Amino acid sequence: MASSEEDGSGNGSLEEKENGKKRSLGALATAWLIFYNIAMTAGWLVLGIAMARFYIQRGTHRGLFRSVQKILKFFQTFALLEVVHCAVGIVHTSVLVTGVQVSSRIFMVWFIAHSIKQIQNEESVILFLVVWTVTEITRYSFYTFNLLNHLPYFIKWARYNFFIILYPAGVVGELLTIYAALPYVKKTGMYSLRLPNKYNVSFDYYYFLIIVMFSYIPLFPQLYLHMLRQRRKVLHGEVIVEKDD
Amino acid sequence: MKHYEVEILDAKTREKLCFLDKVEPQATIAEIKNLFTKTHPQWYPARQSLRLDPKGRSLKDEDILQSLPVGTTATFYFRDLGAQISWVTVFLTEYAGPLLIYLLFYFRVPFLYGPRYDFTASRHAVVHLACACHSFHYIKRLLETLFVHRFSHGTMPLRNIFKNCTYYWGFAAWMAYYINHPLYTPPAYGDEQVKLALAVFLFCQLGNFSIHVALRNLRPAGSKTRKIPYPTRNPFTWLFLLVSCPNYTYEVGSWIGFTIMTQCLPVALFSLVGFVQMAIWAQGKHRSYLREFRDYPPLRSPIVPFLL
Numbered sequence: 001m002a003s004s005e006e007d008g009s010g011n012g013s014l015e016e017k018e019n020g021k022k023r024s025l026g027a028l029a030t031a032w033l034i035f036y037n038i039a040m041t042a043g044w045l046v047l048g049i050a051m052a053r054f055y056i057q058r059g060t061h062r063g064l065f066r067s068v069q070k071i072l073k074f075f076q077t078f079a080l081l082e083v084v085h086c087a088v089g090i091v092h093t094s095v096l097v098t099g100v101q102v103s104s105r106i107f108m109v110w111f112i113a114h115s116i117k118q119i120q121n122e123e124s125v126i127l128f129l130v131v132w133t134v135t136e137i138t139r140y141s142f143y144t145f146n147l148l149n150h151l152p153y154f155i156k157w158a159r160y161n162f163f164i165i166l167y168p169a170g171v172v173g174e175l176l177t178i179y180a181a182l183p184y185v186k187k188t189g190m191y192s193l194r195l196p197n198k199y200n201v202s203f204d205y206y207y208f209l210i211i212v213m214f215s216y217i218p219l220f221p222q223l224y225l226h227m228l229r230q231r232r233k234v235l236h237g238e239v240i241v242e243k244d245d
Numbered sequence: 246m247k248h249y250e251v252e253i254l255d256a257k258t259r260e261k262l263c264f265l266d267k268v269e270p271q272a273t274i275a276e277i278k279n280l281f282t283k284t285h286p287q288w289y290p291a292r293q294s295l296r297l298d299p300k301g302r303s304l305k306d307e308d309i310l311q312s313l314p315v316g317t318t319a320t321f322y323f324r325d326l327g328a329q330i331s332w333v334t335v336f337l338t339e340y341a342g343p344l345l346i347y348l349l350f351y352f353r354v355p356f357l358y359g360p361r362y363d364f365t366a367s368r369h370a371v372v373h374l375a376c377a378c379h380s381f382h383y384i385k386r387l388l389e390t391l392f393v394h395r396f397s398h399g400t401m402p403l404r405n406i407f408k409n410c411t412y413y414w415g416f417a418a419w420m421a422y423y424i425n426h427p428l429y430t431p432p433a434y435g436d437e438q439v440k441l442a443l444a445v446f447l448f449c450q451l452g453n454f455s456i457h458v459a460l461r462n463l464r465p466a467g468s469k470t471r472k473i474p475y476p477t478r479n480p481f482t483w484l485f486l487l488v489s490c491p492n493y494t495y496e497v498g499s500w501i502g503f504t505i506m507t508q509c510l511p512v513a514l515f516s517l518v519g520f521v522q523m524a525i526w527a528q529g530k531h532r533s534y535l536r537e538f539r540d541y542p543p544l545r546s547p548i549v550p551f552l553l
Contacts (some may be wrong), residue, residue, distance in 0.1 A: 196428040201510035 029090040034147045036081065041140040043075035048133040051126075065113065065120040065129070072129070076109050105132070107212075108174055115190065116181040124180065128173030131166045138162055160231040167227065171220055178209055185209060249310055249317050253281055256299040256322035268319075270311035274304045281323070291400040294324040329400035336390040339409045343417030344383040350421035351376045362427050369431045371439050375424050375507050378446055382499065385450065393457050395464050416518075420511040432508040439506055446502030452495035455481035460492070473538050486542075487550035489531040493523040494548055524548050 025033070050068045055061065079102050085091040086098045108128070113120060142159040145151040185191075191205035249270055253263040263284050268277065278290035294303040297313065299322040310319065351372075355363045367373065423429065432438040459482045463472050476483045484491035500516035527547035534541050546553060 195423075195426060196430050198430050198433060198508065199510040200423045200426070200430055200508060202423070 025090060030147060033085070033090060034144060036085075037140045037144040037147065040075060040079070041137060041144055043071065043078075044133055044136040044140065047071045047075065048137065051129065051133065061123065061126045062121045065125055068129075069114070073109060073114070076105050076132075079105065108177070111191075112178060112181055116184050118184050119177060119180045122177055122180050124173045124176035126173075128170050128177065131170035131173060134162065135166050135170070156234070160227075160235050163227050163231075167220075167224055171216060175213055175216060178213055182206065182209060247317060249315075249319055251277060251280075251310075251319045251321065253295070253321050253323050256296065256324045259299075262323055268310060270309075272310045273306060274308045274310075275306035277310070277321070278306070288323075288325060289329075291329040292326045294326050295321045296324070297321065326402065328403035330403045330406055331400050332396045332398060333390060335401060335406045335409060336394075337387060338406060339413045340383050340386045340390065342410055342414040344380060344387070346414055346417045347376065347379050347383075347421040350418070350425040353425065357422070358427060365427070367425060367427075367429065369429060371431050371506065372424060372429060374439065374443065375503070378443070378503060378506065379421075382450065382503075385454065389454070389457055393461050395461055395466070416511070416515045420507075420509060420515060423509050423511055424507050430508070432506070438508070442502045442504075442506035444502075446499050446506065449495040449498035449502060452481040452484065453492055453499060455479045456484075456492040456495060459485075471537065473534065473541060484550075485545075487545060488527075489534055489545050489547050490523070490527040493527050494550075497523060497548075524553055527553075 047068055050071060051064060054064050054067050058064075082091065083095060083099050083102055086093050086095040091098075113125060119125065138155070138158045142151070142155050145155055185206045189205075191203070193199075193201065193203045195202050247270065248266070249268045249272075251263075251265040251268050252261060253265075254260065255262055263281050265277070265280050268280075274295060275290065278293050278295065281293060281295075282289055290306075296303050297315070297320075303324075304313070304321070313319065350357055353362050353365055432442075459477055459479070460474060462477075463474055464470055474485055476485045481495075482491070484494060488494050497516065497520045500512070500519060504512045504516050524547065531545070531547035
């Protein structure tokens with residue numbers, strides 16, 4: 001799921017609701033995270049503006065991906081750092097959850113949109129690009145303000161409400177894009193390994209993509225419901241009794 | 246002799262579930278669990294967790310009522326552990342699967358490969374050897390489950406059987422498919438590679454078995470005592486000098502041997518995943534040894550001598 005919405009805890013958030021304890025960060029870590037989040041907010045803003053300008057000037061979405069791909073690739077790939085932040089402990093979110101989310105974004109950008117050029121002009125690509133842009137601008141500015149201890153309510157509101165529409169919309173965009181890519185993958189046999197070979201293994205990218213598409217079925221509801229639970233906790237102060245394992 | 250009264254409350258809702266009067270002071274938790282089952286038959290003893298504090302740890306079956314910090318009216322909190330299944334059942338099911346599944350691929354049963362390969366045999370000697378080794382490994386595991394292992398716990402949560410079987414059966418099918426495939430490529434260094442791999446495999450199988458026997462002998466039948474394992478006269482057990490869980494060390498070694506023998510990437514991945522899981526278990530076991538025994542040998546590491 002490429003939505004990048006993870007647990008309610010943000011980057012080094014000091015309004016940690018999880019256990020009510022305040023977590024303090026070193027000055028260096030805080031400074032770095034503020035810089036990182038401002039830079040990412042700016043990056044996605046630039047991407048959003050570039051997309052808007054292209055569409056206003058050309059009146060079409062054809063060629064839009066090609067024109068913004070460098071910015072997209074740079075900032076989305078840079079987000080790999082967020083996994084490091086979790087691993088090092090300056091962000092209190094699970095490495096696994098962050099890893100999965102960043103990986104799914106990297107997958108869409110590099111292994112679908114970049115490698116399968118024929119689908120770059122699909123409308124579904126624009127759909128997920130717009131969704132990602134709005135989501136990331138909201139998310140990174142939320143983290144930035146949180147770190148600065150001045151979080152305007154409307155940013156918090158946006159972060160915990162936009163996803164209700166954006167999340168499903170993004171999933172639709174991603175699934176339609178992968179689906180559109182299938183015929184080209186089958187025709188070229190790209191990223192596939194056939195037998196016989198000395199590793200005695202085979203891999204079929206076409207069937208792999210089909211499995212990926214099916215995996216959205218169990219994964220999406222879980223992540224969506226998790227976000228809904230976080231929303232109720234943060235916005236409405238509901239005390240959620242977690243199911244014991 | 247004064248009798249105790251026992252009340253059992255739900256740990257989450259604090260609802261009174263059961264009241265037992267005239268309980269013997271020498272009654273064990275196991276006996277109390279049995280009494281509780283009489284009034285709530287759906288909660289058989291294995292799925293009961295009784296504790297003194299709703300958020301505390303579970304009391305042991307062997308604990309005796311009068312030795313607990315309770316008054317003559319004892320309050321226990323109950324948590325339902327969910328449906329349980331015996332360890333023996335889980336082990337037998339999860340090991341029988343790979344044994345049979347691998348053989349289905351080995352004999353090239355219909356619908357696995359193309360129709361022209363149905364019931365044909367591989368022309369590579371190493372493929373027959375691999376089948377023998379894989380089958381031997383899982384037969385050994387089944388026999389150990391029935392005759393060697395002494396389990397600390399009787400049961401585990403039911404959902405584990407689905408998780409575990411997916412893992413074992415899934416990987417078995419994945420590797421068996423490639424090893425027994427008509428287009429299988431034998432090891433690059435030929436017989437030398439296979440011989441070396443077989444030696445590693447057999448050595449580690451013997452080692453693993455030796456450790457299992459040594460661990461069994463540490464613990465008398467029916468008891469749940471825990472002692473520090475030490476090397477015995479069997480040289481394979483000398484690995485205890487360097488490692489807390491040599492059974493896992495030998496197990497990883499066996500699968501490395503099998504990987505080299507078959508030169509099959511899925512086998513390598515299975516070995517890697519198994520190693521990660523066993524390393525986690527070994528770390529846990531090592532830490533509980535350190536906590537329980539003051540005189541635990543300092544030279545030992547959890548699973549890999551000196552390293553991990």
